Amino acid sequence: MENRFRLTKIACYISYVVQAIVVNIAPLFFVIFRESYGLSFADLGFLVLFTFIVQLVIDILSMKLVDAFGYKPCAILANFSATLGIVLLSILPGVIPAFPGLLIAAVFYSIGGGLIEVMINPIIEAIPTDSVGASFSLLHSFYSWGQVSVTLITSALLFAVGDEKWTYLPLIWATVPFVNAFLMLASPMPEIADAGHSLKNAKSILKSPILYVFLLLMVCGGSTEMVISQWASYFAEKGLGVSKITGDLLGPCIFALMMALGRTAYGIFGKRIPIFKGLIFCSLLGVISYAGIAFIPSPVWVMVCFALAGIASSLLWPGTLSASSEAMLSGGTAMFAFLAFAGDLGCSLGPWINGVVNDLITENESLRYMCALGFTSEQASLRSAILVSGIFPLVMFAVLIIISTYLKKRNK
Numbered sequence: 001m002e003n004r005f006r007l008t009k010i011a012c013y014i015s016y017v018v019q020a021i022v023v024n025i026a027p028l029f030f031v032i033f034r035e036s037y038g039l040s041f042a043d044l045g046f047l048v049l050f051t052f053i054v055q056l057v058i059d060i061l062s063m064k065l066v067d068a069f070g071y072k073p074c075a076i077l078a079n080f081s082a083t084l085g086i087v088l089l090s091i092l093p094g095v096i097p098a099f100p101g102l103l104i105a106a107v108f109y110s111i112g113g114g115l116i117e118v119m120i121n122p123i124i125e126a127i128p129t130d131s132v133g134a135s136f137s138l139l140h141s142f143y144s145w146g147q148v149s150v151t152l153i154t155s156a157l158l159f160a161v162g163d164e165k166w167t168y169l170p171l172i173w174a175t176v177p178f179v180n181a182f183l184m185l186a187s188p189m190p191e192i193a194d195a196g197h198s199l200k201n202a203k204s205i206l207k208s209p210i211l212y213v214f215l216l217l218m219v220c221g222g223s224t225e226m227v228i229s230q231w232a233s234y235f236a237e238k239g240l241g242v243s244k245i246t247g248d249l250l251g252p253c254i255f256a257l258m259m260a261l262g263r264t265a266y267g268i269f270g271k272r273i274p275i276f277k278g279l280i281f282c283s284l285l286g287v288i289s290y291a292g293i294a295f296i297p298s299p300v301w302v303m304v305c306f307a308l309a310g311i312a313s314s315l316l317w318p319g320t321l322s323a324s325s326e327a328m329l330s331g332g333t334a335m336f337a338f339l340a341f342a343g344d345l346g347c348s349l350g351p352w353i354n355g356v357v358n359d360l361i362t363e364n365e366s367l368r369y370m371c372a373l374g375f376t377s378e379q380a381s382l383r384s385a386i387l388v389s390g391i392f393p394l395v396m397f398a399v400l401i402i403i404s405t406y407l408k409k410r411n412k
Contacts, residue, residue, distance in 0.1 A: 008187040013142040020146025022113040037098035045355020052348030058114025059341040078115035079181035085109025090170040117340040126190035138267030140318040144260030151253040214324040215342040220396035221316030222346025230351040255310040262314025286312035286393030294387035357385040
């Protein structure tokens with residue numbers, strides 16, 4: 001039965017590579033945007049926030065879309081919309097004022113990303129398998145491998161052709177969702193339990209108290225992952241004083257690589273690891289890695305902390321999806337839509353808060369307390385913002401401890 005949907009799984013995996021392109025392509029150009037177009041830290045943070053705000057809206061509208069049109073048309077639309085947005089990212093900043101142009105592009109590629117998030121998880125869940133948790137982790141590992149590929153290839157091409165020719169690179173990446181749209185068109189769809197009535201199911205699932213616990217976990221997990229993912233390139237270049245290509249290779253790339261390895265490993269061996277123990281370990285490791293990035297002066301050890309943050313982030317999103325899928329067996333598309341909404345909320349809030357804190361500390365001399373540790377003013381603001389963002393894995397760790405303690409008492 002599973003072999004019948006081999007092409008479907010491939011299209012789903014590539015869809016998560018598309019999601020990686022959508023989320024990570026613009027941040028790799030943050031330094032170029034700031035230096036060429038004069039964008040502020042807050043502008044860059046808002047661009048990330050706006051990307052996920054659009055995805056938040058699509059997360060909710062997707063239930064109505066899938067009821068009206070079905071999974072396959074929505075999955076195809078997601079890839080075509082991502083294609084258009086990535087192409088516009090290349091074109092619009094040179095045609096109209098840069099910041100509005102970037103926001104317009106973000107609308108289209110974020111529509112694609114939002115649809116992918118909600119549509120692909122139920123499709124994968126509906127394909128017969130021995131372990132749903134392992135399937136989710138393997139699926140999400142393609143996001144991480146996509147992030148590694150986007151970072152490596154984009155950095156190498158920028159180094160080869162120069163920053164002034166950055167506009168050619170999004171056009172290259174736009175071919176991935178364009179081709180995948182036709183691959184999805186040729187793929188058979190599994191039978192999905194709540195297809196056609198996800199809105200009705202949404203009303204009942206909202207009455208479940210445990211849903212809101214998982215929503216909080218998704219907010220924290222999304223923030224923990226995306227702060228490092230979105231700001232690692234800029235932090236490495238400006239906070240550690242390394243070159244652009246070195247910063248990309250040793251910042252977001254090592255983070256994404258370790259996250260990919262963690263998700264792939266869980267996809268293979270996940271049945272042996274209790275999901276809550278894995279989540280607790282990863283959230284605690286997130287707290288430690290954030291603190292290390294904030295306080296350790298050595299660039300080498302900061303890169304080690306980026307790697308640890310990648311391992312920490314590897315299980316937070318797919319692990320929470322897996323745990324919620326087991327806890328709410330009839331959740332269906334509505335559950336994934338709500339969880340995607342919460343995850344995207346975290347993905348938007350985390351990087352945006354990080355950018356706002358950067359600007360606040362840059363503008364306020366009294367907040368540059370880290371200068372006493374030997375950091376420059378810019379390094380102090382970047383590190384302080386990371387420290388503040390460490391609240392997300394800390395809250396997740398605390399909530400998971402409470403949940404696991406409650407479940408142990410309940411099961412006695």
